[in-house]
Amino acid sequence: MSDVPLTKAAEDAAPLAEDLVVLDSVNKHFGALHVLQDINLTIKRGEVVVVIGPSGSGKSTLCRAINRLETIDDGTITIDGEALPEEGRQLARLRADVGMVFQSFNLFAHKTVLQNVMLGPMKVRRRGKEEAEERARKLLDRVGVANQADKYPAQLSGGQQQRVAIARALAMEPKVMLFDEPTSALDPEMINEVLEVMKQLAREGMTMVVVTHEMGFARSAANRVVFMADGRVVEEAEPHQFFDNPKSDRAKDFLSKILHH
């Protein structure tokens, strides 16, 4: 795998604020359901935060709210010192700096793997075709699917598709990457190839928010684990502390259900 810089060069990132993503008293309702209740969360530059919790606890909604795929009812979300705009061009510009990887891959079915990765840089960043292609090929090589570049997404396995989706997000040189259950739709044998790519990203210092059920990944790659239940952040701790010595009853109950079977 070749070495491609993933984060922006140091010179254009001059005075770096410590806090990259800040959620302040964020609330959201789906009808009568209060899915995000007064969420306060700060993600520092270079930090890998893993969000875990039972289904319906609001962790995916939280992840999607960070680039406004879900709107919030009140509170503020700030990315690199800039409040999340309502709609329009500013929002699009901000989204370009936030990479997102979905549970169901969501590759563009009518475009080849290579075109999927080139689309964002060409149409949003206005890069030339050759530059975009060269970078796309390097990124595909990095995630280990360079030999599939000219195939269509439907011809790839789930694990390959998800790695392409990661390359597509990385092509935008994002400040932060959001992973919304990236391995939940994969066959067990394909989960590791995706987790490996994510671990490598984490080692290289990418800021990551990962919603997942992979406790092994949380243990080995996370700087911090955020445990959510019923729309609230119940517990925040370093991985070994959280897994070996959870404080809240809700977390103890959750861990006892998933770790012993």
Next chain:
Amino acid sequence: MFDFLDLQRYDLFGAFWVTAQLAVFSAIGSLVWGTILAGMRVSPVPLMRVFGTAYVNIVRNTPLTVIILFTSLGLFQTLGIAMGGESFKETNFRLAVLGLTAYTAAFVCEALRSGINTVPVGQAEAARALGLSFTQVLRLVVLPQAFRSVIAPLANVLIALTKNTTVAAAIGVAEAALLMKRMIENEAQVFLIGGIFALGFILLTLPTGLLLGWVSKRVAVKR
């Protein structure tokens, strides 16, 4: 038996040429306008959605004859909009294309909208997450896939359009149906004349259907 078919007196090919031109210009117009309408109907701007929905429901439920007559009596004779035509012939032709476009676009829009619904929402979300604007998402990701899945229904719309061009006779455009009316009045050969014109329309529409059926199989998006 075919003595009545005096091509000096009845310009059969000329008339069908006008029919074909009406169909082609209106097809292009309605594909463009219908696509814009479909974009409006899925747009995040409420005003655009309201306009798109109102337009489709009003135009789709108005008889084409009324629309075509309105272009002539309302737009041209009352409001004086001649569409840049230098003669009545030219003006009427352009008004007919306008009316057919306005009418057919409503059906193109609805066919296309059903195609938009076949594109998984996640792909549009992924495109937005990359920082693409609404129009870019539509143009680069959603519409290319939507078009491919609705080529067969669009073929139906285009075939209907080709046959609907006969309504242009109502405002005096010298297309096939107008010539047929004249021939039937002059010659006592209603079945033969009717048969010839029916055959003419089949020759126009059948290849359209076959071609687009083949294209729709070729470009189908694999999922």
